[in-house]
Amino acid sequence: MNLSELPLTAFIDPQGKNHQEIEQLASQVLDLILSHLTTAINHSPLPEIGDFTDFVSIPENSISESILLEKLNTIITRSTNAANPGYMGHMDSMPTTISILAELVAAALNNNMLSVEMSPILSRLEFNLIKQFAQLFGWGETSGGVMASGGTLANLQALTVARNRAFNSHTLGIWNQTQQPVLLASEVAHTSLQKAAMLLGLGTSAVIPVKTNINSQIEIEDLKRQI
Amino acid sequence: MNLSELPLTAFIDPQGKNHQEIEQLASQVLDLILSHLTTAINHSPLPEIGDFTDFVSIPENSISESILLEKLNTIITRSTNAANPGYMGHMDSMPTTISILAELVAAALNNNMLSVEMSPILSRLEFNLIKQFAQLFGWGETSGGVMASGGTLANLQALTVARNRAFNSHTLGIWNQTQQPVLLASEVAHTSLQKAAMLLGLGTSAVIPVKTNINSQIEIEDLKRQI
Numbered sequence: 216m217n218l219s220e221l222p223l224t225a226f227i228d229p230q231g232k233n234h235q236e237i238e239q240l241a242s243q244v245l246d247l248i249l250s251h252l253t254t255a256i257n258h259s260p261l262p263e264i265g266d267f268t269d270f271v272s273i274p275e276n277s278i279s280e281s282i283l284l285e286k287l288n289t290i291i292t293r294s295t296n297a298a299n300p301g302y303m304g305h306m307d308s309m310p311t312t313i314s315i316l317a318e319l320v321a322a323a324l325n326n327n328m329l330s331v332e333m334s335p336i337l338s339r340l341e342f343n344l345i346k347q348f349a350q351l352f353g354w355g356e357t358s359g360g361v362m363a364s365g366g367t368l369a370n371l372q373a374l375t376v377a378r379n380r381a382f383n384s385h386t387l388g389i390w391n392q393t394q395q396p397v398l399l400a401s402e403v404a405h406t407s408l409q410k411a412a413m414l415l416g417l418g419t420s421a422v423i424p425v426k427t428n429i430n431s432q433i434e435i436e437d438l439k440r441q442i
Numbered sequence: 443m444n445l446s447e448l449p450l451t452a453f454i455d456p457q458g459k460n461h462q463e464i465e466q467l468a469s470q471v472l473d474l475i476l477s478h479l480t481t482a483i484n485h486s487p488l489p490e491i492g493d494f495t496d497f498v499s500i501p502e503n504s505i506s507e508s509i510l511l512e513k514l515n516t517i518i519t520r521s522t523n524a525a526n527p528g529y530m531g532h533m534d535s536m537p538t539t540i541s542i543l544a545e546l547v548a549a550a551l552n553n554n555m556l557s558v559e560m561s562p563i564l565s566r567l568e569f570n571l572i573k574q575f576a577q578l579f580g581w582g583e584t585s586g587g588v589m590a591s592g593g594t595l596a597n598l599q600a601l602t603v604a605r606n607r608a609f610n611s612h613t614l615g616i617w618n619q620t621q622q623p624v625l626l627a628s629e630v631a632h633t634s635l636q637k638a639a640m641l642l643g644l645g646t647s648a649v650i651p652v653k654t655n656i657n658s659q660i661e662i663e664d665l666k667r668q669i
Contacts, residue, residue, distance in 0.1 A: 224539050229525050231480035237539055238476055244543045245468055248550045253458035264562045271570045273578070283540075287547065293563040294551045298456050307554045312451050312464060313510075315549045316471045320514065322545035323475045324521045327534045335491045336520040343498045351500070364591070375641060388645030392617040414602060416643020418615030 222277045243284055251291050255298030264293045328362075367407035374398070374411045389416045397421045399441055403431050449504045470511055478518050482525030491520045555589075594634035601625070601638045616643045624648045626668055630658050 224236050251258070270289070296302065297309045326334035328341065341362055349358035363369040379385045382396065389396065396417050400408050402424035409419040426437040451463050478485070497516070523529065524536045553561035555568065568589055576585035590596040606612045609623060616623065623644050627635050629651035636646040653664040 226536060227476070227479045227482075227525060227539055229479070229482035229527055234476065234480040237480070238472075240539065241472055241476070241543060242469075244546065245465075245472065248547060249454070249461065249465055249468070252454045252456070252550060253461040253464070255454075255456035261559070261562070264566070267563070267566065271567055271574070273571075273574050290563055290567070291547065291551065294553050295560055295562060297552055298454060300456055306556070306560060307552050309453060310549060310552050312454055312467065315546065316468060318549035319471065319542065319546040320475060320518065322537060322542045323479060324518065325524055325534050325537050326521050329533070332488070333522055333533060335488070335522060336494070336517055339491070339494065340498055340517070344500070347498070347500050371641075378643075379640075384643065384645060385640055386646050388616075388622060388639075388648060389643035390616050390619040390622055390645075395615060395617055412615075413606075413612055414598075414641055416605075416611065416616035418611060418617075419613050421615060 220276050222280070224280070225277075240280060243280075244287065247284065247288050247291055252298050255296055256300060258292070258296050258299060260296050260299045260302040262293050262296060267293075366405065367410065370405070370407045371411040371414060374408075374415060378415050378417075395421055397423050399423045399425050399438065401425055401427050401431070401433050403427050447503050449507070451507070452504075467507060470507075471514065474511065474515050474518055478523075479525045482523055483527060485519070485523050485526060487523050487526045487529040489520050489523060593632065594637065597632070597634045598638040598641060601635075601642060605642050605644075622648055624650050626650045626652050626665065628652055628654055628658070628660050630654050 223233050224240050227233070227237050267289070270286070297304075297307060302309075321337075324337075326337050328334050328338055331338045342359065345360045345362065346358070349360060350356070361372075363372060378389065378396065382389055382392070398408070398412065398417075398421060400422055404422075409422050412421045413419045423441055425441055426434045428434055450460050451467050454460070454464050494516070497513070524531075524534060529536075548564075551564075553564050555561050555565055558565045569586065572587045572589065573585065576587060577583075588599075590599060605616065605623065609616055609619070625635070625639065625644075625648060627649055631649075631651075636649050639648045640646045650668055652668055653661045655661055
């Protein structure tokens with residue numbers, strides 16, 4: 216890569232030499248987003264995507280800012296428009312304003328939650344916030360946790376800990392059992408349980424479905440029978 | 443929750459009724475970030491974090507925008523400052539400008555990469571881009587893949603597929619083997635391999651280290667011996 220061919224705005228200069236150009240680019244991107252979302256009622260929740268077979272090709276050199284913004288606008292206007300009031304909110308709702316802006320901040324800081332050295336304030340924030348969440352659930356002073364990027368990873372993490380505790384499998388594995396380890400779950404539980412069972416080496420068949428009533432509540436009699 | 447107590451800017455109004463207020467808030471957040479990053483040379487890579495035992499507490503009602511921005515500025519100025527030229531780039535480098543702005547766009551659109559219905563253009567973009575990446579690696583017309591959020595998840599995914607193919611373990615699991623399934627890896631390989639082996643039910647002990655030379659290259663003789 217020839218560094219002299221990088222656009223002036225490729226990185227934010229730590230001495231502010233390209234402050235104005237960065238600000239202009241950022242404002243233009245923000246404008247594209249806000250123009251779209253503040254008129255979301257006029258766009259279909261599911262727009263026509265049209266043909267874009269050749270929409271992306273990795274170029275040898277950087278493209279101009281105007282072409283970049285044009286392509287970005289195509290992406291914005293042809294994405295699922297969750298901001299339209301006719302959109303039902305499944306699976307993903309319109310995010311709050313502050314969560315959108317928080318993503319911007321998190322991306323700009325690029326701190327790594329691996330350790331407090333890499334994210335001195337954000338790691339402590341996580342610890343502190345989860346403690347409070349846990350207490351809101353009534354789990355007491357010594358409770359805690361970590362943020363996961365979603366329910367699937369959270370279920371995987373919980374079931375991993377449970378498997379390792381029950382079978383001492385962290386170092387030694389689960390490959391030498393005489394019976395299939397299983398877990399019981401509501402028949403309407405999320406498929407992330409089967410995915411986790413597959414990953415953990417139990418197999419998707421290890422999730423034993425428990426019957427539910429018309430309100431999707433577990434039928435205790437069936438649970439007792441299955442145990 | 444009393445909806446009337448939500449701040450005016452909580453969500454972007456799809457008819458643009460709070461366009462001005464949203465724009466103002468977004469501009470202020472952008473200003474905080476840019477003010478910091480364009481003067482990054484003046485701030486230590488690892489700032490003093492000070493005391494913030496009481497920094498976060500989940501409030502009953504929304505706080506004012508000025509307090510919010512003040513707290514946000516505290517987070518920004520007390521985070522690891524990867525933009526300082528004295529920062530070595532380990533583990534996380536300063537992101538490119540466009541990747542920061544792309545995170546803003548991705549957060550605002552909140553499309554779900556689960557299916558093309560939920561992310562009509564972004565799912566196709568992923569498919570198209572990965573195809574091109576794969577071809578840059580010389581993997582031919584029929585190659586493809588998915589984006590993962592990092593090397594740890596990518597390694598987990600690859601090893602999951604490998605285990606399931608080798609042991610037919612997707613549905614039935616890996617719990618009834620007579621020998622421990624193992625994998626051979628360079629002794630300097632990333633710890634995500636041990637993590638994956640643990641998750642997959644092989645146990646961390648399933649990763650057999652292969653000796654390396656002074657250039658961190660695998661010693662082929664040791665590899666042959668271990669096999």
